[in-house]
Amino acid sequence: xxATAESYVxxxxxxxxxxxxxxxxxxxxFGGVTAxxxxxxxxxxxxxxxxxxxxxxxxxxxxxxxxxxxxPQEGEIWFHxxxxxxxKPYQIAQQGIARTFQNxxxxxxxxxxxxxMTGRFTHMKTNMLKQAIWKGPAEREESLNRDIVEHVIDxxxxxxxxxxxVGRLPYGLQKRVELGRALAAQPKLLLLDEPMAGMNVxxxxxxxxxxxxxxxxxxxxxxLIEHDMGVVMDISDRVVVLDYGKxxxxxxxxEVRNNQDVIDAYLGVAHD
Amino acid sequence: xxxxxxxxxxTTYAKDTQTFPxxxxxxxxxxxLAVALILVPIMLxxxxxxxxxYWTNAIFLPFLIWxxxxxxxxxxxxxxxxxxxxxxxxxxxxxxxxxxxxxxDVPFIGxxxxxxxxxxxxxxxxxxxxxxGLPSLRIKGFYLAVATLAAQFFxxxxxxxxxxxxxxxxxxQISVPTRSVLGFQVTGATAAPEAKYLLCLVILIVxxxxxxxxxxxxxxxxxxxxxxxxxxxxxIGVAPLKTKLSAFGVSSFFIGVAGALFFAVYLGAxxxxxxxxxxxxxxxxxxxxxxxxxxxxxxIVGAAFMVLMPVLLKNIxxxxxxxxxxxxxxxxFVIVGALIILFLILEPHGLAQLWRLLKDKLxxxxxxx
Numbered sequence: 001x002x003a004t005a006e007s008y009v010x011x012x013x014x015x016x017x018x019x020x021x022x023x024x025x026x027x028x029x030f031g032g033v034t035a036x037x038x039x040x041x042x043x044x045x046x047x048x049x050x051x052x053x054x055x056x057x058x059x060x061x062x063x064x065x066x067x068x069x070x071x072p073q074e075g076e077i078w079f080h081x082x083x084x085x086x087x088k089p090y091q092i093a094q095q096g097i098a099r100t101f102q103n104x105x106x107x108x109x110x111x112x113x114x115x116x117m118t119g120r121f122t123h124m125k126t127n128m129l130k131q132a133i134w135k136g137p138a139e140r141e142e143s144l145n146r147d148i149v150e151h152v153i154d155x156x157x158x159x160x161x162x163x164x165x166v167g168r169l170p171y172g173l174q175k176r177v178e179l180g181r182a183l184a185a186q187p188k189l190l191l192l193d194e195p196m197a198g199m200n201v202x203x204x205x206x207x208x209x210x211x212x213x214x215x216x217x218x219x220x221x222x223x224l225i226e227h228d229m230g231v232v233m234d235i236s237d238r239v240v241v242l243d244y245g246k247x248x249x250x251x252x253x254x255e256v257r258n259n260q261d262v263i264d265a266y267l268g269v270a271h272d
Numbered sequence: 273x274x275x276x277x278x279x280x281x282x283t284t285y286a287k288d289t290q291t292f293p294x295x296x297x298x299x300x301x302x303x304x305l306a307v308a309l310i311l312v313p314i315m316l317x318x319x320x321x322x323x324x325x326y327w328t329n330a331i332f333l334p335f336l337i338w339x340x341x342x343x344x345x346x347x348x349x350x351x352x353x354x355x356x357x358x359x360x361x362x363x364x365x366x367x368x369x370x371x372x373x374x375x376x377d378v379p380f381i382g383x384x385x386x387x388x389x390x391x392x393x394x395x396x397x398x399x400x401x402x403x404x405g406l407p408s409l410r411i412k413g414f415y416l417a418v419a420t421l422a423a424q425f426f427x428x429x430x431x432x433x434x435x436x437x438x439x440x441x442x443x444x445q446i447s448v449p450t451r452s453v454l455g456f457q458v459t460g461a462t463a464a465p466e467a468k469y470l471l472c473l474v475i476l477i478v479x480x481x482x483x484x485x486x487x488x489x490x491x492x493x494x495x496x497x498x499x500x501x502x503x504x505x506x507x508i509g510v511a512p513l514k515t516k517l518s519a520f521g522v523s524s525f526f527i528g529v530a531g532a533l534f535f536a537v538y539l540g541a542x543x544x545x546x547x548x549x550x551x552x553x554x555x556x557x558x559x560x561x562x563x564x565x566x567x568x569x570x571x572i573v574g575a576a577f578m579v580l581m582p583v584l585l586k587n588i589x590x591x592x593x594x595x596x597x598x599x600x601x602x603x604x605f606v607i608v609g610a611l612i613i614l615f616l617i618l619e620p621h622g623l624a625q626l627w628r629l630l631k632d633k634l635x636x637x638x639x640x641x
Contacts, residue, residue: 067507093509107500109566110493118497122509124490128518134485142489143285150285185508 007045010237017045019078020189020221021066026075028061028245035061036072039247041240043189048215049223050232053242054265059225060102062242063191066223067099068092080188094122098187100178102194102225108167112177115166116152119184120145152180155217156210172203176210183214190214192224196231204228208235233257241265275634291484308473316466328465330583333538336472337530339575342559343483343568344526349557350565351487352519353499354408358420359556361427362524364548365400366531368437369393371446374536375439386451386458390475390532397528398521400427405520409513424553431544447541459536468537475533476572479526483568486522495519496566527556562615564624573623581608 007017019042028036036058043049051059064070066077068089077084079095087095098119107115124145126138153159156176161169166177175195182190195211196204208231214220226232232239233253241249241262248261256262275296282288292298312332316324341363348354370393373384384392404423408416431437438446450460456467486492494515497505502512535542542548555578563574582604589600619625633640 069503088511089506090509090511093507099507101504105501105504107497107504109500110496114493114496118493118505118510119508121490121494121497126490128486128491128522131489131491132482132485134489138485138489139286142289146285146289181508 014046014216016047016237019043020045020080021223022078023062023066024076024078026062026065026072026077028058028065028070028072034245036065036242036245038075039242039245040075041247041250043221043223044238045221046215046219047221047237048211048235049221050236050239051223051225051242052227052229052232052239056244057242058245059242060193063099063193063223063225066092066191067097093185096185096188097191098182098185098189099191100175100182100193100195102197104171104174104178106166106174106178106181109165111163111165112158112169112180113149113153113162115177116149116180116184117145119152119181120149122185148186149184152183155183155213156180172199172206175199175203175207179207179210179214183218183220186218187220190220190222192222192226194225194227196226196228204231211235275631275637277635289488291488305477309470313466313470316469317464324465328469329538331580332469333472335576335579336469336476337533337538338556338559338579339572340472340476340479340533341527341530341556342563342571342575343479344523344530345556346560346563346565346568346571347483347487347495347526348519348523349560350567350570351492351499352495352516352523354405354516354519355413355417356420356523357417357550357553357557358404358423358427359527360548360550360552361424362397362401362527363531363534363552364427364431364544365397365524366393366528367535367542367548368431368446368544369396369528370532370536371439371448372437374449374451383451386453386536389451390529390536393532394525394529397531398525401520401524401527402517405517405524408516408520421550421553424550428544428548443543445541445543446535448536448539451536459540461540463537472533472537475529479529480568480572483522483526487568491518499566558612562612562622564622567622567624569627570622570624573627577623578608581611 007015009015021043022040023042024040026036026039027034039058039062051062053059061070065072068087068091071086079097107118110118124141126141130137153162156179158173158176158180161173161177166174169177179192179195182192192211196207199207211222211224212235215222224236236253238251239249239253239256240247241256241259243261243265248265249256249259251259275294277294280293280295282293292301316328341359345356345359348356370389373389373392374386376384378384404420407419411419432444435444438444441447448459450457450462452458453467453471457463458467458471487495494505494510495518497508497510498512498515498519505515506512531548535547539547559574559578560571561574562577563572564570585604585607586600589595589603590597595603615622
């Protein structure tokens with residue numbers, strides 16, 4: 001594989017394009033604590049990019065920077081070839097970046113359907129007056145978006161729980177609904193923060209399949225944080241490894257697996 | 273057995289999202305509408321049983337007007353999760369706006385139509401509500417409640433202090449001029465009960481429909497998203513301040529409309545501290561909580577409960593048990609208070625939840641297994 005090429009075709013026949021997002025020399029400090037120091041990497045169009053590292057390495061902070069929750073002290077973020085100005089999280093969502101959370105962040109009082117419909121928020125435009133009248137534009141828009149949401153529901157195989165309040169669903173399904181909400185936004189870049197945390201083997205297999213299918217069918221670019229090495233090495237195209245806020249490895253799963261710094265970080269190194 | 277969804281196939285997404293998905297529900301709704309819109313006004317007009325004025329002034333008008341206000345507050349508290357104790361103040365804004373608009377000789381037009389006055393009062397209240405909603409971006413929960421409490425006291429003080437609001441009247445009161453809608457007098461002491469009743473009923477129906485439409489679509493979902501988890505709402509593109517302010521605006525609009533009706537149609541004359549004091553804010557909050565947070569139906573039932581319960585208790589204690597009026601009045605407080613506490617313990621999701629449970633049972637009846 002050639003990291004400098006503009007685009008290439010993977011072994012399983014998917015085309016990986018030019019970088020959609022470039023993170024350049026990001027440094028993030030909380031008071032005296034440096035959570036991320038001088039980290040750069042890119043995410044290419046159509047790839048599955050994993051971010052791994054031990055606890056406290058700065059992975060979630062990195063996603064929060066991309067997401068606009070944290071504003072780094074130094075560094076630049078380039079999205080679709082343009083340098084991004086400091087933005088609020090909802091503006092970044094409008095640019096087409098969706099994400100899921102490590103701890104489920106669903107809207108507990110709403111049904112599965114409503115939760116996923118909320119994901120269509122940025123694509124719905126009718127104003128308050130039209131919404132109040134409902135008949136006409138608002139209803140048409142609702143039906144159009146419902147159609148897209150129903151595709152997502154079909155895709156994730158959650159038809160049966162469509163009208164169930166999400167608070168009543170088991171953990172694995174809640175994770176799936178959260179993925180559905182992010183997918184409904186038809187994002188250009190999908191960030192998944194530990195999509196398989198706390199799942200059993202079967203649920204992990206399901207989730208891995210959904211992630212691969214999303215990438216395959218919709219061509220969605222995915223960046224994910226995950227602790228299960230087996231899953232990461234199997235599904236991702238490239239992996240970036242963080243440790244204590246620094247980047248210690250970047251490359252294909254095989255390259256990363258054989259990187260001495262990475263082995264040291266995970267297995268520890270003898271101090272003598 | 274008859275109350276079921278099976279066999280009633282939905283072939284479009286629009287049909288799937290309709291307000292009453294079950295046929296029996298729809299029929300019941302039309303029956304209630306027909307009774308309320310046709311039968312009750314005729315009975316009031318013919319004065320069946322001789323109590324038309326009593327029924328209108330003690331039961332129908334307060335119920336209808338409080339239901340409008342209750343829907344308004346439910347949008348803010350129940351749907352958007354922003355606790356507000358300023359509703360009494362916002363109702364006062366609606367009332368004083370309607371008074372100023374009715375006593376204003378508009379150039380070229382003269383006297384404004386009463387419906388226009390009511391709508392404009394709502395718009396003005398929405399503006400004031402948005403202004404007092406601004407702190408909601410920074411403060412949440414109880415602290416926001418305290419901030420809106422400030423709105424309550426400030427607004428009441430303002431309407432007392434500045435004579436311009438009550439047109440420099442010696443008593444400090446505002447009293448409504450007579451106004452008509454479609455040729456029927458609706459304000460003032462000589463207005464017919466059925467005219468007042470119909471006006472308030474139609475406004476309640478419109479408000480309920482608009483509230484239902486807003487809460488089932490994009491805007492309603494963004495309110496509920498902010499209520500349930502504001503961080504997650506933000507990452508799917510919901511702008512927190514704009515969404516919260518829109519909830520404050522819509523909520524205050526309805527509360528302002530209710531305030532205008534409360535003053536112009538129900539009271540006739542009002543003094544701000546008495547008519548729109550802090551106890552009104554709490555009354556409205558009780559209606560919303562007892563009716564059910566996040567339910568339009570619950571708001572209406574909650575208003576009915578809080579308006580009818582005292583009337584019922586009074587009728588029993590004074591009318592049937594022949595107790596002294598003052599003792600009855602004190603007992604009324606005790607019983608209503610106890611009922612509220614009991615309700616919060618037994619069914620925190622309100623009357624609307626009881627209704628939902630009943631409907632779930634009905635669906636399976638008579639074969640629950």
